[in-house]
Every structure is written in C-alpha cells, then in structure tokens.
Amino acid sequence: MKIIKSIFDKETGITERDLNKVIGIEQETSIIECKRLNSQKDIRELVIKPLVGFLNKLDNSGGLLLLGFDAHNRKIERIVPIKDDSLRQDRIRNKTLDSIGSIPSSANGFTCDVIEIDVTNGFVILVEVSRTHPYAVFYSKIDNQGWIRKADSTKAIEIGELFLIVGERNYPIVYPVLGLVSRRVSTNGGHSCEVKIVLKNKGTAPGLDIVGILVFEPKHNDTEFSIRSNNKDFEISTDDRNNPRLVFKLFQPIKMPSYPQLDLNVGNFDILTPKDIEIEIKMTVYERKGLSFTTATFKNGAISQFNVTFSPYLK
Numbered sequence: 001m002k003i004i005k006s007i008f009d010k011e012t013g014i015t016e017r018d019l020n021k022v023i024g025i026e027q028e029t030s031i032i033e034c035k036r037l038n039s040q041k042d043i044r045e046l047v048i049k050p051l052v053g054f055l056n057k058l059d060n061s062g063g064l065l066l067l068g069f070d071a072h073n074r075k076i077e078r079i080v081p082i083k084d085d086s087l088r089q090d091r092i093r094n095k096t097l098d099s100i101g102s103i104p105s106s107a108n109g110f111t112c113d114v115i116e117i118d119v120t121n122g123f124v125i126l127v128e129v130s131r132t133h134p135y136a137v138f139y140s141k142i143d144n145q146g147w148i149r150k151a152d153s154t155k156a157i158e159i160g161e162l163f164l165i166v167g168e169r170n171y172p173i174v175y176p177v178l179g180l181v182s183r184r185v186s187t188n189g190g191h192s193c194e195v196k197i198v199l200k201n202k203g204t205a206p207g208l209d210i211v212g213i214l215v216f217e218p219k220h221n222d223t224e225f226s227i228r229s230n231n232k233d234f235e236i237s238t239d240d241r242n243n244p245r246l247v248f249k250l251f252q253p254i255k256m257p258s259y260p261q262l263d264l265n266v267g268n269f270d271i272l273t274p275k276d277i278e279i280e281i282k283m284t285v286y287e288r289k290g291l292s293f294t295t296a297t298f299k300n301g302a303i304s305q306f307n308v309t310f311s312p313y314l315k
Contacts, residue, residue, distance in 0.1 A: 001113045001128050003031055003064040014126075016119040019079060027075045028152050031061055034069035036080045037087055037125075047092060047127070048099045048140045053147040053154035055100070055110050055131050055138040056165070058312075062130030063149060067092070069124065074152055081122025089116035092125055102136045103166055109133020135170050135204055137162045173203035174258045174285050175292040175308040176212055181268060183301040189275030191301045197248065197266040199258050199285075202308075207258035210250040211286045212266070216298075217243050219278045229269035236269075271298060289313060 001011045007026065008018050028034060031054070035046040047065065054063025068082045093114040102109060110133070115126040131138075139146040139162060146157040148165075157165075181194040197214075201207050216227060227236055227244040235247040248266050250258070258264050273279065278299040285292045290312035296305040 002130075003062065003128050004113070004115070004126060007064075012115075014115065014117055016079075016117065019117065019119065019124065023076055023078060025076075028071050029074075030057070030149055030151055031063045032066065033063065033152075033154070034066045034071040034076055036070055037067045037082050037084075039084060040086055040091075043087075043092075043095055044099075044140065044142050047096065048142060049145075049147050050149075050154055051096060051112075051127065051129050052100060052138050052140055053149035054129050056146065056148040056157070057131075058148075060131050060312075062128065065127040065129075067125040067127065068119070068122070079119055079124060081119050082124060083122040087125075088123075089114050089125060092127060096127065096129075099141050100138055101141045102133070102138050103162055104136065109136045110138065135166060137165045170205040171203045171289050171310065171312055172201050172205045172207035172258065172260070172287055173290075173292055173308065173310045174199060174201045174207035174210055174287050175294050175310075176200075176214070176266065176283050176285060178281065178296050178298075178303050178305060180301060180303055185301075190273060191275070192270065192272045193298075193301050194268055194270050195298075195303070196268045199250070199264040199266050201258045201260045201262070201264075203260055203310075205260070205289070207250075207287045208252050209288050210258060212248045212250075213284045213286075214246040215239055215243055215282045216245070216271075217241075217280045217282065219280065223274070223277050223279075225271065225273040225277060225279065227269055227271055229267070231267040231269065234267060234269060273298070276300060 005011050008014050033050045037046055050065050070078050070080045096112055110131050113128045117124050146162045147154045148157050177198045177200055179196045181196050184192045237245050239245045281296040283294050292308050292310045294308040296303055
C-alpha cells in the first residue's frame with residue numbers, strides 16, 4: 001500500500017479526519033482517481049475500468065481508486081459517502097478479483113488492497129492495485145475490454161493491442177550475483193578474497209548489449225581497501241567520490257547473451273580489506289530494454305546480497 005501510505009502516512013487506522021486533510025489538496029493524477037459510487041451497476045465503469053487502467057500502466061506504479069469522492073477539474077473537492085451496503089469492502093474486493101483477467105491467463109499478477117472507512121452518513125472505500133507479474137496485461141472479464149492509464153485519464157485498448165503490449169513486456173531482468181571463490185586471512189586479520197560475478201536473468205527474454213557497473217562504498221570514509229582483477233574485460237577505476245568502480249560489458253554478437261534461467265559466468269575479481277570493514281557494493285546492469293539494481297555487503301569474506309529491482313525504459 002505504497003500510495004495510501006504516501007498520502008496518509010499510515011496504512012491502517014485511517015479516519016474521516018485524515019480523509020478531510022486531502023480535500024482541496026490532492027488531485028487526480030496518473031496514480032489517483034476519484035469516483036462517486038451509488039449502485040452495483042456502476043462497478044464495471046467506476047471500479048473495474050480504472051483499476052485495469054492502473055494495472056496496465058507502462059511504468060508499473062499501480063494506482064489508488066478513491067470511491068465515495070467527488071473531483072472537479074481533477075482536484076478532490078468533497079466526500080460523497082456510499083450508502084448502499086451491497087457495496088461494502090468485501091463486495092468490492094471480490095468483484096475486483098473476479099472481474100479482472102490477465103494475459104497470459106496463468107499470471108494473476110496483481111495485488112489488491114481494499115480499505116473501508118466509516119464517515120458521516122455512510123462510508124468510503126480506498127482500493128490500491130499494483131502489478132506483480134513483470135509482463136502480464138489485464139482486461140475486464142465482464143466485457144473483454146482493456147484500458148490503460150495515461151497521465152490523468154484512462155484510455156480503452158482492444159484485445160489485439162493487449163497482445164502487442166505483452167510482447168513489449170517480455171523483459172530480460174538481468175542482474176549480477178557475487179560468490180566467494182577463495183579467502184585468505186593475513187596475520188593482521190585482513191582479508192584477501194577472490195569473488196566471482198555470475199550474471200542471472202529472471203526475466204522472460206534474452207539479455208542483449210549488457211553493461212554492468214559495480215561501485216564499492218565503505219561504511220566509513222576513512223577505510224582503505226582495493227579491488228583488483230586480471231580479467232582483461234573488466235575496467236577498474238574510481239567514481240567521483242574516489243570509490244573503486246568495476247565495469248563489465250557483454251555486447252552482441254561478440255559475447256554470449258544472458259538467457260532466462262541460465263547463469264552466465266562473467267569473471268572474477270579480488271577484494272583486499274582490513275579486518276571488520278564493511279563495504280556496500282552497488283550493482284547496476286543496463287540492458288536494451290531496462291536496468292536492474294541490487295546491492296550486496298562484504299565483510300570479513302562474507303557476502304550478503306539483496307533483492308533485485310528492475311525498471312523498463314519507457315517507449
């Protein structure tokens with residue numbers, strides 16, 4: 001519930017007083033839309049349509065639907081309470097999950113958070129959705145219609161167009177994983193470690209024309225350490241803060257592409273550090289369709305790595 005938290009600074013315990021704070025301040029955007037909801041016959045147009053539009057956004061930022069609100073010239077002006085008990089939270093959640101389909105059909109790749117808030121003379125509902133499957137597209141099962149959110153409006157897209165979008169969303173999600181090859185401890189407790197870089201791809205398309213950049217940042221500025229490698233394909237230098245920087249390139253057709261679910265050994269490097277020094281390794285991979293980012297920490301020969309994030313280039 002990133003959007004809800006960004007607006008109300010909390011995910012639970014939202015009150016009518018909290019809602020009133022956004023009146024006249026927040027407005028409809030690419031991630032926020034308001035709708036007045038009066039009856040079940042409005043669900044297709046006022047609930048399913050905007051939610052599908054949010055899920056199909058190219059930037060994958062999702063969206064928040066405010067049900068029981070009125071907006072004028074895109075600015076949220078007032079609360080218009082929902083009074084029909086058949087439009088309660090569970091009904092909206094179940095209808096949303098039952099009415100939104102995906103291509104491919106096996107994806108089911110979205111989250112849906114629904115919050116009901118009691119207000120004077122009724123209630124309002126907040127629905128936040130986000131896509132979790134990297135290349136699925138979504139449509140309404142009610143009428144086999146798709147929509148996509150562009151700027152502050154929702155546009156219709158036909159099923160044929162949805163398949164084209166599926167093709168565009170077959171991204172390679174390429175990222176490096178570090179593994180310890182060997183470790184030597186000196187008499188003063190320092191570490192000399194050989195580390196391998198393995199390129200993985202958890203996406204759905206081969207990765208082509210890849211540039212990987214690893215930047216090594218000590219937790220304390222006065223730390224002295226070094227990065228070395230005999231690999232002729234590695235470029236080792238320093239960044240603008242004098243931190244060691246390692247760059248590798250895998251360009252086609254000279255190098256082998258990175259295929260989904262098939263590891264690719266990039267090469268090894270040595271890292272020499274004093275005892276008990278912790279280093280953060282920021283790793284970015286640029287590919288034709290997008291970039292990935294992940295971090296790892298190195299201390300006394302141990303490597304811990306964190307989850308990868310991926311951002312497609314907008315077209």
